[in-house]
Amino acid sequence: MTTPPLLSVRDLVVEFPTRRGTLRAIDKVSFDIAEGEVLGMVGESGAGKSLIGAAIIGLLEPPGRIAGGEILLRGERIDSLAAEPMRRIRGKRIGMVFQDPLTSLNPLYTVAEQLIETIRTHIDCNDREARERAVALLDRVGIPAAARRINDYPHHFSGGMRQRVVIALALAAEPELVIADEPTTALDVSVQAQIIDVLKEICAERGASVMLITHDMGVIAETADRVAVLYAGRLAEIGPVRDVIQHAEHPYTQGLMGSIPTLTQTSSRLVQIPGSMPRLDAIPQGCAFNPRCPHAMERCRRDRPGLLPRGADREVACWLYEAAEEEVRHG
Amino acid sequence: MIAFIIRRLLQSILVMLTVALVAFALFRFVGDPIASMVGQETTLAERAELRDALGLNDPFVVQFFTFVSRALVGDFGISYRLQQPVMELILSRLPATLELALVSGILAFVLGVGFGVYTALRRGGWLSSSIMTVSLIGVSLPTFLIGVLLIWVFAVELQWLPSFGRGDVVDLGGWWRTGLLTESGRASLVLPAITLGLYQMTLIMRLVRAEMLEVLRTDYIKFARARGLTNRAVNFGHALKNTLVPVITITGLQLGSIIAFAIITETVFQWPGVGALFINSVRFVDVPVMAAYLMLIALVFVVINLIVDLLYYVVDPRLRMDRTTAGH
Numbered sequence: 001m002t003t004p005p006l007l008s009v010r011d012l013v014v015e016f017p018t019r020r021g022t023l024r025a026i027d028k029v030s031f032d033i034a035e036g037e038v039l040g041m042v043g044e045s046g047a048g049k050s051l052i053g054a055a056i057i058g059l060l061e062p063p064g065r066i067a068g069g070e071i072l073l074r075g076e077r078i079d080s081l082a083a084e085p086m087r088r089i090r091g092k093r094i095g096m097v098f099q100d101p102l103t104s105l106n107p108l109y110t111v112a113e114q115l116i117e118t119i120r121t122h123i124d125c126n127d128r129e130a131r132e133r134a135v136a137l138l139d140r141v142g143i144p145a146a147a148r149r150i151n152d153y154p155h156h157f158s159g160g161m162r163q164r165v166v167i168a169l170a171l172a173a174e175p176e177l178v179i180a181d182e183p184t185t186a187l188d189v190s191v192q193a194q195i196i197d198v199l200k201e202i203c204a205e206r207g208a209s210v211m212l213i214t215h216d217m218g219v220i221a222e223t224a225d226r227v228a229v230l231y232a233g234r235l236a237e238i239g240p241v242r243d244v245i246q247h248a249e250h251p252y253t254q255g256l257m258g259s260i261p262t263l264t265q266t267s268s269r270l271v272q273i274p275g276s277m278p279r280l281d282a283i284p285q286g287c288a289f290n291p292r293c294p295h296a297m298e299r300c301r302r303d304r305p306g307l308l309p310r311g312a313d314r315e316v317a318c319w320l321y322e323a324a325e326e327e328v329r330h331g
Numbered sequence: 332m333i334a335f336i337i338r339r340l341l342q343s344i345l346v347m348l349t350v351a352l353v354a355f356a357l358f359r360f361v362g363d364p365i366a367s368m369v370g371q372e373t374t375l376a377e378r379a380e381l382r383d384a385l386g387l388n389d390p391f392v393v394q395f396f397t398f399v400s401r402a403l404v405g406d407f408g409i410s411y412r413l414q415q416p417v418m419e420l421i422l423s424r425l426p427a428t429l430e431l432a433l434v435s436g437i438l439a440f441v442l443g444v445g446f447g448v449y450t451a452l453r454r455g456g457w458l459s460s461s462i463m464t465v466s467l468i469g470v471s472l473p474t475f476l477i478g479v480l481l482i483w484v485f486a487v488e489l490q491w492l493p494s495f496g497r498g499d500v501v502d503l504g505g506w507w508r509t510g511l512l513t514e515s516g517r518a519s520l521v522l523p524a525i526t527l528g529l530y531q532m533t534l535i536m537r538l539v540r541a542e543m544l545e546v547l548r549t550d551y552i553k554f555a556r557a558r559g560l561t562n563r564a565v566n567f568g569h570a571l572k573n574t575l576v577p578v579i580t581i582t583g584l585q586l587g588s589i590i591a592f593a594i595i596t597e598t599v600f601q602w603p604g605v606g607a608l609f610i611n612s613v614r615f616v617d618v619p620v621m622a623a624y625l626m627l628i629a630l631v632f633v634v635i636n637l638i639v640d641l642l643y644y645v646v647d648p649r650l651r652m653d654r655t656t657a658g659h
């Protein structure tokens with residue numbers, strides 16, 4: 001038997017019951033993250049990226065709930081765990097970095113207090129040992145004079161420095177998986193690259209896998225091993241970063257790539273996708289992308305395409321490729 | 332820090348001077364002090380002489396200055412009605428009011444925070460909903476009605492608790508008479524304390540609840556949960572502390588209004604405090620007592636305000652500017 005991947009998400013469905021029916025925000029999303037791998041998760045705002053992260057770490061806010069599928073950590077289901085065992089996984093096995101470092105830290109506690117509390121929640125050690133670990137960690141994420149600065153309150157740090165503190169906190173108990181939800185979106189452009197570098201390096205050092213949520217394809221291109229493209233709560237395409245960027249197969253991904261000029265210097269024109277992503281209560285029948293798709297066919301408006309394997313390590317949810325496969329088979 | 336305290340002190344002095352002006356104006360515009368002091372048979376000449384002797388013909392500024400400098404040493408003159416030094420009167424009544432206000436305040440704070448936190452954490456539970464519904468009654472019923480209802484149920488029908496007075500008091504060191512050391516004193520305190528504290532309690536409870544719900548939605552609470560901290564650490568270590576920062580200010584100010592609102596409760600329960608003294612002095616246009624009471628209440632508010640500001644400063648590190656080493 002092969003060893004199971006670090007994280008496996010199978011047919012995940014997240015729903016919000018509302019007065020006017022149930023909204024399905026995540027619809028049968030499946031992907032794996034391998035040991036030590038960085039998986040990029042892209043999609044425009046509202047595609048459901050954060051919800052997938054929240055579902056994995058067990059912090060969906062009610063009334064949102066997992067209505068189907070399963071989430072496995074090293075082959076063990078974690079989506080059906082009771083509150084207490086799930087709490088023990090948070091921080092200890094799955095760490096999370098949120099978007100806004102200015103609001104992620106409790107303003108009333110020093111960095112030392114927050115780090116030591118987190119370390120001692122998961123690791124059996126005394127206060128002094130926890131403090132030593134905390135200082136080493138701060139030093140590692142690049143806080144100068146860590147031994148002194150650790151006693152400062154969050155408001156004494158700049159945005160970039162605070163995000164380093166947040167990363168230190170997320171990694172305090174050495175989790176195997178780190179979910180970073182747009183970790184640089186709220187930061188000044190000048191420090192974004194540094195923060196991504198720190199995150200990437202530290203995780204690589206410890207062999208931690210990363211799910212990097214972002215809508216910045218540039219960041220994905222430089223950081224991720226594989227990328228998953230999300231559209232209206234469904235996966236459109238998933239595969240190795242190079243392949244997806246250079247040869248996007250899903251028409252939506254092609255459009256996305258088209259909107260990043262630096263990455264498509266080979267193509268002379270910018271592909272613009274007309275229209276916008278549908279609201280959750282108005283997702284069209286068949287392929288969710290069909291009203292905007294330049295290649296939409298009869299079948300696209302009727303049946304929803306599942307993820308079809310494309311070669312060894314790619315999958316794409318688009319009827320174009322089934323047709324192609326059939327043609328190949330028949331021809 | 333020092334600059335902050337000095338600034339707040341100067342503001343406080345300004346407030347006190349303004350109130351002093353109002354109190355002083357009472358003497359000039361409410362009743363005629365001479366008429367209150369002399370008998371029917373006093374001649375006009377004698378009255379004029381008295382007026383002169385009392386300095387009532389001096390320029391306004393001089394009179395006000397005299398009033399303030401006397402007030403500073405606690406001299407508010409003689410009560411028209413009781414012919415006793417006003418300060419003596421007030422000091423003898425103050426312990427009763429302070430004990431009542433303090434017990435009410437503690438009751439309101441402890442129960443208010445407790446219920447507020449409970450209803451925030453158990454939002455939607457049946458007990459939370461019941462507490463919220465009952466609290467609506469607390470804010471909407473006028474104080475005197477609550478007092479009368481309590482008297483009717485617990486004093487008249489059940490006969491469990493006394494309905495008026497302060498019970499037996501014990502003299503402590505000759506200047507503080509306390510009701511807290513005798514059983515009848517404590518029994519007498521129950522109904523007035525509940526009456527006086529109920530409104531504040533519901534206010535604090537609703538404030539704590541709203542604030543706590545707000546805090547529970549913040550990113551740093553989500554992040555604390557995402558780090559696997561226990562519910563207890565998240566709810567009480569992180570959320571409650573942040574909830575209490577703004578609550579402290581308002582609660583502190585509530586204590587001021589508890590003392591001020593004691594007027595009604597003291598009247599309903601015939602509680603021998605300064606509030607009742609004030610009501611009686613209004614009835615008899617006893618201006619020196621009214622003026623002194625006004626200044627006293629203002630002083631209470633100003634002092635509480637000052638303490639609350641300092642407390643705020645101690646609790647919230649963001650306000651401690653002297654430590655700012657914000658770097659990049």
Ligand SMILES: Nc1ncnc2c1ncn2[C@@H]1O[C@H](COP(=O)(O)OP(=O)(O)O)[C@@H](O)[C@H]1O
Binds near residue numbers: 025044046048
């Ligand atoms: N409480 C909620 N009730 C209804 N819909 C929600 C709720 N929270 C999120 N959603 C919907 O879920 C979708 C995905 O949200 P999110 O995961 O935050 O998107 P992303 O992180 O990709 O920008 C959005 O369309 C949003 O409208």
Ligand code: SF4
Binds near residue numbers: 250293
């Ligand atoms: S399935 Fe059809 S509509 Fe959807 S992306 Fe493919 S071609 Fe376009």
Ligand SMILES: [Mg+2]
Binds near residue numbers: 049050051181
């Ligand atoms: Mg998001």
